[in-house]
Amino acid sequence: MKNYIKSIQLKNWFNFLGDYSENNFEFEPGFNVIVAANDVGKTKLHNAFRWILENKVILRKEDYQDDEAAYEAVSLNEKNIVKILNNKSYNAASVNETIRLGVKVHYVENSNQSKERILIKEIQIRKEPDGLKILTELKSVKKVERGNVLSTSELFEDWVKKIIPKNLRSFFLVQGETLDTMTPLKGDNLKRTLTKFVDINVLDKFLKTSNYASNKIETLRQDYEKKDNQGQEKLEQKIQEKTELENDIKRLEDEIEQYYELKEDALKKKSKWEKSFLKSKENRKLKNKLDNYEQKIENKNSKIEENYFRLKENYILNEFYFSKVFNINTQKEKLENSINFFKDIMSKRRSEIQINLDDHIQSMLYTLEKSQPKPEILERMIDEGKCYVCSHNLDNESKDYMKNILIPYFKGQLENQDDKFLDLYDEVHSLLNDFRYHQNRYETPNFNPFDRVIERINEAETAKESIEEEKEQFIEENGDSNVKTNDELSISTYENASRDLEKYETHIKNISGELEIKKNKLNELKNLRTEDGEELKESKNTLKAKRLEEFSSDLRNILVSIIDKEYNEFKNQLEESANKNFKKLTVTNKNLNAQSVKVDYKLAFKNQPDFEVKIVDQFGNNMSDGGGAAQTLRQLALVFGLIDMVDRVRHPFIADAPTSNMTANLAFTFYEKQLNSSPNQNIVMTKEFWDDQKNDLNSKGNELLDNIKDNQNSTFHIMTADKKIALDQPDLKIDEL
């Protein structure tokens, strides 16, 4: 037979409104499951057990940071009591009215003969205008004999210890949300928890006592030596020196011890950050390399762009298009033709200047213009009356023509007076000439810059492609850079820890050196002699003290080796026991089942044991960082491993949402295992079997319910919220099936 909780009753406890009889949960000695949706009251019920057993409740922190736990176990006080007291009771009470809240646990102990006790814990509160005041806390024990409830003088605390002893509470009273903080898997917390179970705790204490004794013996010996040397005044100085040296050594040893501790911390920090540091460093390296590729690609892009730009800017618009348009010589000719058209008209017009002259004369003048006859010669021809060209005599008509038309014309005296016409001619002619001149600007026939530039562009494109390929391959082999903001943090934290470590090691080295020197000096002084060479006499007491000193040192060494052995043995047992549970818990999951629990142990600084519980795969790789279900399984395997190892009494196991991180299958396996093979009473609250959408049990829940129905030692509870007041603090409807 085992010990078990027969029932728990609640009064005005969180959302459990009303007196004890209205909030009564009955349990059987076997497996008891309470299924409820979120916020219905699982944790609140769990808190009732915790309050009775540990005088604490688990509450959500008011303003927790992302990186810390959201829940913490706290004692009740006037500040938080308002969260625990039922809201409706609080609202219904008038100012100065006294309200009670409390928990009753009915416990059955089956040792030699069955004992039944009811443990009652209540708080009396007074409602005040500005909050609640705790008046008294009442604890009492009642015994139940043959169905009668009787008073007893037994102590409440004694019975609490019997339900679940203090050192086992981390494992018998668990809560899913806080599982990892309450049942730690490494570090000082785990060590503290584990050492509670190991008998060598006594050895530890013994070791401490032995250290203490050694120190005492040393002081004693120094005192004796001092006494021995009384009267040997000449040696006093040396003795003084020796004592000083010994004190120095002690001080240095203390100092070095402190540095060892600091070193240990730095080491821990370093190893904690090592993984992320290496990853971050890899990331940084990777990023640099990828940046390098990016830079190279960027360079090629610039080159391509530059060539395209050059193509357009320097060749296309300025040279190429124009050079391709028309043959430059034909073009010049054409423009010349256009200009000549204009010139012809102008010449014609110009010859029309002398409107009173007939066409024939005008034509003659225009023709003569090319030979430019000089007016002075024409004048001489008139004077002589003879034509110099044909040597005939000139008649008067001819003389008049020469005098009135030819000579003034070539003297410029007959020029056209129509300035506007001349201006127009000059202006248009100059405009056309300007364009004619301008045509020479693009005298580069068949200029083609394309081949050269395209070749350059293609070269750059090819180079760029090969860099991109190289980059792709690099990413395939090394992964893309995934630089997180905390990369710098992990690098600096790790580097700082490394620097600190180096610093402490230097200190330790320096102090060790100093210590060695001092110890050597001390050795030299060990056999003090008088100036005459006479050996210093040591009293019997001093000799005894010295022998004691040797003994205590030997004793310490022996103790350490025994402690080491004991811890090792404990570690092996724990590993085996946790593994057994882990295998059972993961029977439905092939992957997880192939892994196993490993307990690491070493005797660290100052002979303190250091434990770590890990999960490793079949090749021994550490899989503990998986989190989620694996993490919870590791916790539970440890919890049940320990329970199996240390619990001979069979205490009740009370858990709130222990499977909250697991898949439905894994959770179901856990409950089936507990139902069928747990030697302890189990009271487990869970939501895994509740379907929120259907507002009913899910298929796994129904399956478990069917199994429980066949088992007389078990119960199945469903808690649902009354929808009318569910938005506030829901009252309960409890169906026992």
Add this chain to the structure above:
Amino acid sequence: MNIDILIKEHSLYIDKEDEEFINKFSSTTGTKFPKGKLGNYLGSWFEGYIYTLLIGIITGERRYEGFQDKQQKMRSWNSATLEQYKYCISLVLSKPDIIGEIGLNKREEVDKYIELTNENESVTIIILNKLKDICDQFSLGGVDFIKRYEEQDPEIFDDPFALKTIFESALENKID
């Protein structure tokens, strides 16, 4: 009279209805487009205008009706494309019928210029303006040529050398 200064007075216009199409191969902002676009893209409408004008001149394609929706892009001509613009005008002038069109091959027409000069208008400005209008018509003709090309080859502007290809096609259709 400095002809360059007079030509620089010319405004740059665009046919608003063509602008969306023109944007496939040229900026129409009138100023320099930031470096970064590749060779198949002309950085300003000045460059685009010269390009279409050349195509119009080569192929003889000319939109006589002029702009459908005329919009000024720049008030005056920019120095960067002045040389090319002048060269284009000289090409226009080389066309045999143009001298006639601007009225420099008939006495009566020239007389009209003299009349205009009597009203204190500069003949150079008048001729240059006429040439400018003709250039606009050739440029619009060039745009029409490119539009037709794109109808036949809708993906032409995906090719980085589209402008070269189109230009070479225009050269194949060259008229003397």
